[in-house]
Amino acid sequence: MSERAAARSLQADVAVIGAGAAGLFAALCAAREGASVALVSATPLAQTASYWAQGGLAAALAADDSPELHLRDTERAGRGIVRRSAAEILVREAPDRVHHLQALGVRFDADRFGRLALGLEGGHSVRRIVHAGGSATGRRVVRQLSALAASDERITVLEGTRARALWRMEDHCRGLLLEDGRAVGARAVVLATGGAAALWSRTTNPPGSQGIGLLLAHAAGAELADLELVQFHPTAVIGVPHREGFLITEAIRGEGATLHDASGQRFVDELAPRDEVARAIQRLLQQTGAEAVGLDMRMIDPALFPNVVAALRSAGLDPTRELVPVAPAAHYMMGGIVTDLDGRSTVPGLYAVGESSCTGLHGANRLASNSLSECFVFARRAVAAALANELPARPPTTAELERLRDQPALPAAGADTRAALWRHAGIVRSGDGLALLLASEHPLVRLIASCALARSESRGAHQRSDHPHSDPVFEHMHAVVAADESLAWQRWQ
Ligand SMILES: Cc1cc2nc3c(=O)[nH]c(=O)nc-3n(C[C@H](O)[C@H](O)[C@H](O)COP(=O)(O)OP(=O)(O)OC[C@H]3O[C@@H](n4cnc5c(N)ncnc54)[C@H](O)[C@@H]3O)c2cc1C
Numbered sequence: 175m176s177e178r179a180a181a182r183s184l185q186a187d188v189a190v191i192g193a194g195a196a197g198l199f200a201a202l203c204a205a206r207e208g209a210s211v212a213l214v215s216a217t218p219l220a221q222t223a224s225y226w227a228q229g230g231l232a233a234a235l236a237a238d239d240s241p242e243l244h245l246r247d248t249e250r251a252g253r254g255i256v257r258r259s260a261a262e263i264l265v266r267e268a269p270d271r272v273h274h275l276q277a278l279g280v281r282f283d284a285d286r287f288g289r290l291a292l293g294l295e296g297g298h299s300v301r302r303i304v305h306a307g308g309s310a311t312g313r314r315v316v317r318q319l320s321a322l323a324a325s326d327e328r329i330t331v332l333e334g335t336r337a338r339a340l341w342r343m344e345d346h347c348r349g350l351l352l353e354d355g356r357a358v359g360a361r362a363v364v365l366a367t368g369g370a371a372a373l374w375s376r377t378t379n380p381p382g383s384q385g386i387g388l389l390l391a392h393a394a395g396a397e398l399a400d401l402e403l404v405q406f407h408p409t410a411v412i413g414v415p416h417r418e419g420f421l422i423t424e425a426i427r428g429e430g431a432t433l434h435d436a437s438g439q440r441f442v443d444e445l446a447p448r449d450e451v452a453r454a455i456q457r458l459l460q461q462t463g464a465e466a467v468g469l470d471m472r473m474i475d476p477a478l479f480p481n482v483v484a485a486l487r488s489a490g491l492d493p494t495r496e497l498v499p500v501a502p503a504a505h506y507m508m509g510g511i512v513t514d515l516d517g518r519s520t521v522p523g524l525y526a527v528g529e530s531s532c533t534g535l536h537g538a539n540r541l542a543s544n545s546l547s548e549c550f551v552f553a554r555r556a557v558a559a560a561l562a563n564e565l566p567a568r569p570p571t572t573a574e575l576e577r578l579r580d581q582p583a584l585p586a587a588g589a590d591t592r593a594a595l596w597r598h599a600g601i602v603r604s605g606d607g608l609a610l611l612l613a614s615e616h617p618l619v620r621l622i623a624s625c626a627l628a629r630s631e632s633r634g635a636h637q638r639s640d641h642p643h644s645d646p647v648f649e650h651m652h653a654v655v656a657a658d659e660s661l662a663w664q665r666w667q
Contacts, residue, residue, distance in 0.1 A: 183356050183357040183358070183359070183569055183570075184212060184330065184356070184358055184359075185210075185349075185358070185359040185360065185567040185568065185569060186209075186210045186211055186212040186330065186358060186359075186360050186567060187204065187209035187210045187211065187360065187361050187362075187561065187567065188200075188201075188204045188209050188210075188211050188212075188360055188361065188362050188363075188364060188557065188560055188561070189211075189212045189214065189349060189350055189358045189360035189362075189363045189364070190204070190211060190212070190213045190214065190363075190364045190366055191214045191337045191350065191363065191364070191365050191366060191367055191387065191390075192214070192215065192216075192222075192365065192366035192367040192368060192387065192528070192530070193213055193214075193215035193219065193222065193320065193323070193331075193333075193366075194222035194223060194224035194225070194316070194366060194368055194528060194529075194549070195222075195224035195227070195312070195315060195316060195319070195528065195546055195549040195550065195553075196224075196366040196368075196527040196528025196529070196530075196548075196549035196550075196552075196553045197213065197215070197364070197366030197367075197527075197528070197553075198213075198224075198316065198319035198320055198323050199319060199549060199550050199553040199554065200364050200366055200527055200553040200554075200556060200557050201213045201323050201326075201329050202278070202319060202322055202323055202326070202329075203553060203554050203557040203558075204328075204557045204560070204561065205323075205326045205328040205329050207557070207558075207561055208328070209328065209561055210328050210330075211328060211329045211330065212330050212332060212358045212360065213323060213329055213330065213331050213332065214332045214335065214336070214337055214350070214352065214358070215331065215332070215333050215334075216334075216335065216336040216337075216382060216386075217380070217382045218333075218334075219316055219317075219320050221380045221381070221382055222312075222316065222368065222380065222382075223312075223368050223369065223379055223380060223383055223529065224312050224315070224316050224368075224528075224546070224549070225312050225313055225316045226312055226313075226378075226379075226380060226421070227311055227312025227315075227546055228309035228310070228311060228312065228421060228423035228425070228479075228481075228482065229293065229295055229303055229305065229309065229311065229423045229424055229425045229542060229543045230282075230293060230303040230304050230305035230306070230311040230425070230543050230546065231268065231271075231272060231303065231304045231305075231311070231543055231546040231547045231550070232244065232268065232295075232298065232302050232303055232304075232541065232542070232543040232544050232546075232547050233268035233269045233271070233272045233302060233304055233547060234265060234268070234269060234302055235269050235272065235290060235292065235302065235304065236292055236300055236301055236302060238300055239300045239301075239302050241262075241265040241266050241269075242265075243299060243300065244264075244265040244268070244302060245258075245261055245262060245265045246299075247297055247298050247299055247541055248261045248264070248265065248535070248536075248537075248541045248544060249261060249537070250297070250447070251297040251447040251448075251449075251537070251539050251540070251541040251634075252536055252537020252538055252539055252540075252541070252634065253449070253537055253538040253539050253633050253634035253644070254537065254538070254633065254644065254649045254650070255534070255537040255538050255633065255634075255648070255649065255650055255651065255652065256534065256535065256536065256537035257533060257534025257535060257537075257650075257652075257666040257667065258667060259515060259667060260515055260533035260534050260535035261535050263515055263551060263552075263555070264535055264544065264547060264548055264551050264552075267551045267554075267555075268547040268550075268551055271547065271550035271551050271554070272290075272304050274550070274554075275315065275550065278318065278319065278322060279318050279322070280306065280314065280315050280318045280319075281306060281314070282304050282305065282306050283304075283305050283306055283307070283308065290304055291305070292304065293305055293425040293428055293429075294425070294428035294429075294445070295423075295424040295425055295427075295428050295445075295542035295543055296424050296427065296428070296444070296445045296446060296447055296448055296451060296542050297445075297446070297447035297448070297541045297542055298541070298542065298543075301428075303425060303428075303542075303543045305425065307480070307481070308477070308478050308479045308480050308481065308482075309423045309425060309426075309478075309479040309480075309481055309482050310480070310481045311546070312546070313481075315546070332352065332356075332358075335352045335353055335354045335356070336352065336353045336386070336584075337350045337351070337352060337353075337367075337386075337387075337390055338350075338351050338352060338353045338578075338581070338583075338584065339351045339390065339393065339394075339578045339579075339581045340363060340390050340391065340393070340394040340524065341357070341359075341570055341574065341578055342394045342395065342521065342524075343570075343574065345521075345522060346521075346522045346523040346565060347362070347363045347394060347521050347522070347523035347524035348360070348523065348565075348567075348568070348570070349363065349567070349569075349570065350363060350390075351570075351575070351578040351579065357569060357570050357575060357578070359567045359568050359569045359570060360567050361523070361560070361561075361563050361564075361565055361566065361567050362523050362524075362525060362560035362561070362563045363523065363524050363525065364517070364525045364526070364527060364553075364556055364557070364560060365387045365390065365391055365511060365519075365524065365525065365526040365527070365530050365531075366387075366526075366527050366528045366530060366549075366553070367385075367386055367387025367388075367390070367530045368382070368383050368387070368528060368529045368530055369383050369385065369506060369507035369510070369529035369530065370383060370384055370385025370388060370404075370507045370510075370618065370622075371383055371404060371405075371504040371505050371506060371507055372384050372504075372592075373385060373504075373587050373591070373592060373595050373616075373618065373619065373622075374404070374503075374504030374592060374595050374596045374599075374600070375589070375592040375593045375595070375596040376410070376412075376418075376419060376501075376502075376503045376504060376596055377410075377419055377503050377504045377505070378407050378410050378419050378420075378421040378503050378504070378505045379419075379504070379505070383529075384586065384587055384618075385507065385530075385618045386584050387511070387526070387530040388401075388510060388511055388530060388618060389584055389585070389617060389618055390584070391511045391519060391521070391524065391526060391530075392511075392617075392621075392655070392657065393581060394521055394524060395520070395521050395657040396511055396512065396519040396520050396521045396524060396526075396657070397511075397512040397519070397520045397654050397655060397656055397657070398509065398510065398511055398512060398532070398621065398654070398655045399509055399510070399512045399532045399534075399652045399653060399654045399655065399664075400508055400509030400510070400532050400534070400625070400652050400653060401507075401509040401510075401618075401621050401622045401625040401626075401653070401655065402509065402599075402622060402625040402626035402628075402629050402636050402653065403507070403508035403509050403536075403537075403538050403539075403634065403635055403636055404504055404505075404506070404507050404508065404509075404599075404622075404635055404636075405448055405449070405504075405505050405506040405507075405508060405536075405539060405540050405635045406448070406449075406452040406456075406502040406503060406504055406505060406600075406601050406635060407421060407424075407448060407452070407502060407503055407504075407505035407506070408424075408433075408448060408451040408452040408455055408500070408502050409421070409422040409424070409427070409433075409451075409469055409500040409502075410422070410500060410501060410502065410503035410505075411486070411489075411498060411499065411500055412465060412466045412499050412500060412501045412503075413465055413466055413499045414486075414489050414490075414491055414498075414499065415489065415490075416488075416489050417485065417486065417489040417491075419503050420485060420486075420489075421503075421505070422469060422471075422482060422498060422500060423479070423482065424448075424542050425479070426469075426471050426474055426479055426482065427444040427445060427469075428445065429474050429478060430473055430474065431444070431469055431470060431471035431473075431474055432444055432469075432470045433451075433455070433467055433468070433469055433470075433500075434467060434468040434469075434470055434497065435458055435462070435464075435467060435468075436462060436464055436468075438468075441454060441458055441467075442454035442455070447539055447541070448539060448540070448542065448635075449538075449539040449634045449635050449637075452502040452601060452635075453601065453602075453637065455467050455500075455501060455502055456501075456502055456601045456602065459501060465499070465501065466499035466500055466501045467499075467500060467501065468497030468498065468499060468500075469493075469497060469498040469499075469500045470497050471493050471494075471498065472493070472494055472495065472496075472497075474493075476493075476494055486498060502601055504596070504600075506529065506536075506540055506545060507529060508532070508536040508537070508538065508539070508540055508635070509532050509625070510526065510529065510530050510531050510532035511526035511530055511531050511532060512532055512654060513525070513526050513527075513531045513532065513533055513552075513556075514533075515533065515552075515555065516555045516556055516558070516559035517531065517552055517553070517555055517556025517557075517559060517560075518556075518559060523563060523565065525556040525559065525560050526556075527549065527552050527553040527556045528545075528548065528549040528552075528553065529545060529549075531552065532652075533548075533552065534652055534666045535548060536548075537634060538633045538634025538635055538636060539634030539635050585615070585616050585617065585618075587616050587619070591614060591615070591616050591619060594610070594611060594614065594619070595611065595619055595622070598610055598611050598623075599611060599622060599623060599626055601637060602637045602638075602639050603626055603636070603637065603638055603639070604638060604639045604640045605627060605630070605638070605640050605641075606640075608623045608626050608627045609623070609627065611623035612624065612627075621655055621659065624655075624659075624661055625653040625655065625661065626638075628653050628661055628663075629648060629653060630645070631643065631644050631645035631647075631648050632644060633648060648663075650665050650666065650667070651663045651664070651665055652664050652665075652666050
């Protein structure tokens with residue numbers, strides 16, 4: 175590190191890595207507790223998955239809803255491996271976080287009586303999706319939270335630079351090294367680096383969602399889990415130039431949009447959980463050799479989803495007149511950095527929240543719109559736990575910095591790697607294909623393949639052609655990868 179960079183190194187009570195919904199909310203919660211925060215964001219805000227989120231946040235707010243019903247839907251979608259303790263927290267605390275966001279100035283859509291307008295998505299038995307600007311929820315929430323973070327004098331925003339390594343001392347995570355050579359010393363580090371679905375060549379995610387946070391945590395000794403569990407969203411646009419992978423929110427199906435084969439027939443319950451709908455589409459595509467099925471949203475009032483309609487029209491497709499070609503794409507990583515119910519990873523002082531974390535909450539198939547709720551519920555809990563950490567922040571010594579700088583550079587997945595993951599660890603996988611990925615140069619691809627090989631069954635988003643049925647042996651079991659890359663099965667309750 176140059177003398178100049180050393181001089182610019184800083185200390186904070188909490189270092190938050192990532193400025194999507196989870197990172198921004200964690201930073202604001204910490205600052206509002208009086209803590210100093212260093213908030214690191216690799217990309218501009220418009221390139222976070224949070225900014226792209228369309229549908230909204232799931233919360234049991236309706237008169238005909240309850241946390242128990244939300245829990246039941248979450249467990250049903252999660253196919254027998256939802257960690258109940260985590261799901262209970264989510265469904266209990268999500269309504270308070272919605273009110274919390276409103277208090278922070280987020281304006282959710284309301285009905286004509288001024289009550290929150292609630293949408294319906296696949297797998298939910300009642301309307302419970304809180305949204306903003308129709309399908310511009312992520313954009314609205316992230317804009318408001320980032321404006322608050324930027325104007326909070328306790329938050330130092332470090333934009334346009336990436337975390338390169340976590341600094342671990344005496345078994346504690348004490349800070350991080352940035353790619354530009356600066357170091358951040360902190361009482362606790364909160365990873366909020368998002369998911370890894372952009373490792374697959376066909377994806378709904380922004381290019382940065384390649385699981386770098388998982389590799390940072392793993393290199394620091396943290397356990398990862400459930401890496402084989404990746405959700406494929408059924409309705410990503412395909413074959414429309416400049417809109418490849420653009421997601422058409424499930425909320426549009428919630429309002430009545432339907433899916434059709436080439437002869438115009440419907441072939442699936444459009445509001446079944448995502449794994450079911452994605453599989454039905456994939457099966458049809460395989461049988462017919464077609465590239466896409468048609469989403470008919472001509473009956474939908476375009477004013478309800480203005481940004482989706484505008485994005486399609488700008489690509490030359492008018493969804494009020496013609497069907498939209500869609501097919502499944504990698505969308506959400508259920509696995510991630512193992513955490514307890516307060517965001518603690520297996521390394522003291524290191525916390526993980528949002529899509530980078532794995533509490534077990536989503537099981538083998540995330541219920542739609544549970545992830546934004548998860549960002550807010552668990553970010554707040556993690557910050558409370560992190561601030562209880564008494565260890566004072568201090569800058570790394572020169573020798574510690576030298577060691578950090580010696581760590582290998584973080585890998586980026588090239589086109590071949592991403593295509594291989596789509597081919598061999600896509601919607602339907604086989605042992606033979608997965609075995610090929612074990613030789614990948616990308617460390618996370620190898621770990622994904624070994625978890626997917628070890629789960630020799632089909633469950634939720636993980637479908638094995640050579641093991642087409644669920645095996646009761648794997649019920650409630652999670653594949654946990656230790657720092658030395660060994661894999662063990664753990665039962666989470
Ligand atoms: C198109 C789309 C629509 C979706 N719609 C919904 C929805 O309606 N409802 C719902 O619940 N979920 C939805 N999801 C999922 C949900 O948006 C994500 O799970 C959630 O937003 C993840 O938030 P996050 O804060 O964990 O990560 P992100 O929003 O992905 O943010 C990650 C942050 O980490 C930063 N980062 C990454 N690596 C580094 C590094 N090394 N150093 C520094 N910073 C780093 C990135 O720059 C970014 O700021 C959608 C996802 C997509 C892609």
